[in-house]
Amino acid sequence: xxxxxxxxxxxxxxxxxxxxxxxxxxxxxxxxxxxxxxxxxxxxxxxxxxxxxxxxxxxxxxxxxxxxxxxxxxxxxxxxxxxxxxxxxxxxxxxxxxxxxxxxxxxxxxxxxxxxxxxxxxxxxxxxxxxxxxxxxxxxxxxxxxxxxxxxxxxxxxxxxxxxxxxxxxxxxxxxxxxxxxxxxxxxxxxxxxxxxxxxxxxxxxxxxxxxxxxxxxxxxxxxxxxxxxxxxxxxxxxxxxxxxxxxxxxxxxxxxxxxxxxxxxxxxxxxxxxxxxxxxxxxxxxxxxxxxxxxxxxxxxxxxxxxxxxx
Numbered sequence: 001x002x003x004x005x006x007x008x009x010x011x012x013x014x015x016x017x018x019x020x021x022x023x024x025x026x027x028x029x030x031x032x033x034x035x036x037x038x039x040x041x042x043x044x045x046x047x048x049x050x051x052x053x054x055x056x057x058x059x060x061x062x063x064x065x066x067x068x069x070x071x072x073x074x075x076x077x078x079x080x081x082x083x084x085x086x087x088x089x090x091x092x093x094x095x096x097x098x099x100x101x102x103x104x105x106x107x108x109x110x111x112x113x114x115x116x117x118x119x120x121x122x123x124x125x126x127x128x129x130x131x132x133x134x135x136x137x138x139x140x141x142x143x144x145x146x147x148x149x150x151x152x153x154x155x156x157x158x159x160x161x162x163x164x165x166x167x168x169x170x171x172x173x174x175x176x177x178x179x180x181x182x183x184x185x186x187x188x189x190x191x192x193x194x195x196x197x198x199x200x201x202x203x204x205x206x207x208x209x210x211x212x213x214x215x216x217x218x219x220x221x222x223x224x225x226x227x228x229x230x231x232x233x234x235x236x237x238x239x240x241x242x243x244x245x246x247x248x249x250x251x252x253x254x255x256x257x258x259x260x261x262x263x264x265x266x267x268x269x270x271x272x273x274x275x276x277x278x279x280x281x282x283x284x285x286x287x288x289x290x291x292x293x294x295x296x297x298x299x300x301x302x303x304x305x306x307x308x309x310x311x312x
Contacts, residue, residue: 020290021174022167024206030232031206037175039201039256040134041281047133048126057134061201061259064245068126068252069182078184078249080117081146081273084108095299099155105148106155110299111275112144122277127180128309130254131279134178138308142166142177142280143301149192149263149272159233159262161205162278165226166257168211169293170301171286175201177257182275187246192266194253194274199240201259205232211291228260236260282306 016023021036039058044051049063057063069077085105090096095114097107112122121127122141131139149155162179166172187193205228228236240260245253255261257278266272285306289295295303 017290019173019287022163022204022206023290024164024168025209025211025226025291027206028208030208030229032203032232032235033206035175035202035204035258039175041136041176042133043136046136048129049133054133057254057256060196060198062196062198062245062253062255063130064247064251064253066247066251069124069250071250073121074184074250076117077121077182077275078273080115081148081184081275084111084115084146085148094297104150107148108146110144111146112141112277113299118144118146118275121182121275123309125310127182127252127277128279131178131180131309134254135176135279135281135284137281137283138311139279140282140306140308141277141302142170142172143276143278145276147274147276149266151191151266151269151271155265157263158227159260160227161200161258161260163258164205164207166301168226168291169289169296170303171289171295172280172284172301173287174284175256175258176281176284178279179255179257180277180279181253181255182277183247183249183251183253184273184275185271186248187251187272187274188268188270189244189246191268191270191272192264193244193246193272194255194261194263195242195244196255197236197240197260198243200236201256203236204258205236205260211293233260279309282308 016026040054044054053063084090091098091105095109096105099106111118122144163175181194207226286303298304
């Protein structure tokens with residue numbers, strides 16, 4: 001695949017490092033290999049999830065909860081999202097991602113830092129307790145962001161594994177992370193909901209294409225490097241299928257860092273706004289990126305503050 005934006009050639013090594021258990025973007029062929037890490041690191045009885053729920057997460061790579069966030073809380077967070085979206089100055093910040101071809105805000109990163117309201121959401125006891133149990137340790141925020149998918153022209157997010165990027169470009173060693181998607185508007189089958197290939201987290205897809213310098217500046221708008229090819233995606237869909245965990249405002253989906261996921265564009269009048277919190281184990285902090293390039297900015301991938309949530 002190619003991109004219309006010229007980028008400086010990568011200086012990444014021709015071969016993966018000796019400590020790289022999940023090499024990607026080095027070879028000429030996409031490889032699908034077995035996962036090397038546990039899916040659940042915690043145990044039943046050490047958190048709110050039952051043994052059955054933990055087994056479902058192991059099997060499918062996600063858990064969905066309706067009404068986990070109260071209507072009053074949802075309204076508070078939604079008001080904050082609308083405030084951020086209306087602030088023209090925010091659109092010029094490094095943390096902002098603008099829709100290609102418009103001035104519409106697509107994503108805003110590090111919202112747990114910039115917004116006291118969304119910082120409270122990052123420390124929400126229900127979310128933190130689930131993340132701790134899944135990862136078997138205290139957790140910190142590796143990344144937070146707001147994703148706006150406006151009506152009629154909200155763009156898609158192509159199929160990808162978050163871990164592939166977080167490993168290659170951020171230096172996260174192991175699959176010991178979990179994303180949490182909090183719906184602040186209804187996620188319907190029609191307005192570009194999150195789609196997941198359940199069970200695909202048991203496979204690691206090693207992608208083709210050396211990582212360009214400052215890749216994040218392009219990939220946050222349209223990712224072309226670090227995504228599987230059509231043949232690999234077809235193979236995964238044939239093996240695992242596709243599901244879309246939809247729900248009303250206040251529903252929450254936890255999904256495993258390596259599960260293949262994406263979303264369609266939104267051509268309906270119904271906007272979709274979600275907040276994402278990425279929890280990482282305090283025992284899985286980043287090392288030097290495995291692509292051999294400088295790390296991405298801290299607002300995308302935390303490298304300094306590993307304070308466990310609930311203790312700041």
